[in-house]
Amino acid sequence: MEFHRKVLMTMADLQTAAAAVVVVAVDVVVVLVVVVVVVVVGVVVVIDVVAVVFFISVEVVVVVVVVEVVALTVYVAIVLAIEVAVVAVVAVVAVVAAAVAAVVVAAVAAVIVAVVVGGGVVDYVVIKVVVLQK
DSSP states (O other), rough: OOHHOOOOOOHHHHHHHHHHHHHHHHEEEHHHHHHHHHHHHHHHHHHHHHHHHHOOOOHHHHHHHHHHHHHHHHHHHHHHHHHHHHHHHHHHHHHHHHHHHHHHHHHHOOOOHHHHHHHHHHHHHHHHHHHOOO
């Protein structure tokens, strides 16, 4: 039972580490996207000011504003895509973890049954459990 407990703790540690890596990666991507959007918006503001100061046609200002709106829309779409990807990764990790846990529980149950029944089968089942955990 102690062996089974250690295996489950190791699985939980791996899941926690994987989740932390995903969160950090998403944070880095979001920060980069925010920096790009801030730069784009800053450029748009400068162009707007220049357009007003030098009396450039209203059409150019409208085009610049449209570009600004498109940039913000793209930013929102990127953030949503990242969030969807994170949810998908977490779902896959959960499914894999559940499958591994089911295999480990089944293997441990097989060991218990083999012990109760008795005989030389126990060594074979224990070896099989070790192989499944690699």
